[in-house]
Amino acid sequence: MARRWMGTPARALAVSAVCALFTTTLFTHTPSHAQQATGEPIKIGAILAITGPGAGLGVPTRNGVLLAEKAVNAAGGVRGRPIKVIIEDDASNPDNARTKANALVHNEKVVGLIGPSQVAQIVAAGAITDPLKLPHIVPAGLSVPVERDRKCVYHVLPPQDLNARALMEYAANAMKIKRVGVLHDSGYGNVVMGALKAISSSYPGIEFVAIEKFEIGATDVTTQAAKVRASNPEAVMVIATSGTPFRAVKQVRIEVPVIAAIGSSSYEYVKAMGESADNVIIPEFLVGEDPLPDQKAFVEMYRKEYNLTPKNFEAAGWDLVQFMVAALKATPADAKPAEICEWLRRPHKGVLADYDFRDADLTGMKLTSFVYSKLIKGQYTRLPFRVSK
């Protein structure tokens, strides 16, 4: 399978995509006529939620990681050596994440770590990598204070206050509304809701007229939706990782626009929303149906490989590997982990967004990286609105 892939035009596409998408540093290190990487592989560890409740995040991330590994090796690897991403499943469990991180770092001697997918697991794995200054990049946004102190654990998804601002920007500047109702779940939704409250003073024109919560896995949230409807909002924000609240919004006949957080943006959730998905607006980063010019090569490559349209976590998985590879290429072969970690502390251009790992939130993502999409018949349509600064 791998041999056939490398012998097809996909290889040329991979090489050109790698060249087009990465930092200037990468250009200087990617041979113009890339040879198949040979020799002892350079091991990169990856811990992702492949099973358990976090699999909705971990599985698409894994797809992006595997595609990046293939593309990097097709483009000559790192100094002619292939990379090998050793993927471990933490089953969405922090204890597993810690155990797997220990094994990857101390037994497999990986040069860097990717993942885990979820906050508690990231904190657990970070406790292993941080003392060693091992380069560590995660597909999640900075969420808890302890992460700020771990200067080698970089993030490729926005911190929750940025997610919250992306929602508020649309309400305040695209819709110019004042009354917002919120329907959020008790996990991801609770965290983003906390951020929304914290930043609300930056948007004094907007009032939360109803904030209704439901537990993850709730079978019916129509009572909460009816309370939101009774508060006469001009728009409803839904912050959840399931289709249930969207169905409830439709069932109780809420007619105002629905703005959903990025957590609802996977196609699985869209499928779960059913007809209720129509006209839902989502601030996100990658609209596979209409990608930005510098995302097109990745989207085409992903479609060719998986026959699926990628979303945000797939692109995050790709970026994780590419940044790690860029650091490995730019540092000497015998560089210490801290040197690789230090090299990463700079701006990076990814498929998902532009980053600046020097930033205090270890992400450096800006609101300007967000694109806004609207769901129409199960497909995303990119909206013209962007945050200008």
Added chain:
Amino acid sequence: MFSSLVVQAILSGVTNGVIYALIGMGIAVIYKGSGVINAAQGEFSLIGAVVAVFAMKAAGFSYPIAFIAGAVFGILLGIVVDVVLVRPMVRRKADEDAFLLLTIGIAFAISAGVLFFAGRDYFTLPSIGSDGVAIVFDATIRYHAIWVIVACAAIVAALRFFYRKTSFGLAMMAASIDADGAATTGINVAAMRTATYGMGGLLGALAGLLVAPIVPISYYMGLVLTLKGFCAAMIGGLTNPMGAIVGGIILGLVESLAIVFIASAYKDVVAFSVLLVIMILVPQGILGRRGRKGG
């Protein structure tokens, strides 16, 4: 507006309650017949729904045939669980906690199996009747939810008839109340326990099949359903499958009315406080005492 909110809460509470009750009935049936708390009951629902979805979408069967396939698969799963996993443990005289651990393991295995074979998609089935909603005092209830309530009532009536009026049902009950006594009268106790698991599997699958048009089902949802179903069964009385109906509807109504009268953030606090009070006042559940007498 407030009155319509209360009506919405009642409609939503009854809908949720009936879903909890369907799961709870399966847990109670298995507990009553074998003394095992089945932590994989939600996974039986998951399997029932997923089999029906694949029977329709991959194999091209009609909805009724797919529905029957899901139900039959539930029965078979229950029987396999008993014959392959429970029976050897019974022979080795395993403790109650060992059985609980077994069913937790089964739950994780089924969930992982669904993830592996069916993926992380959400699965839905078509609504019975129409996708629309009925409007009651400006509140809404999906037509399918009304069918779920009707189906639940029919299942309760059928179960009651089965346990009280059929010789097979009476034999199952006899085997559960006094296994040795039942054996002396010629009842095959092991077969009755297998039938109990088959019945539990059927109830679980029916719950999944009825719920899937309302709630998109995914690989991880079994545990969530089990927890609520277990609460319903506990409130009603774990030894009386009919009690799960009472327990489920009480739990569903308390949850949804708490949203209206207190706050959605405290819904679970209120619901589980009520559960605690009921457990303190009626430790065997509201209908538990009748269940222990074979009622």
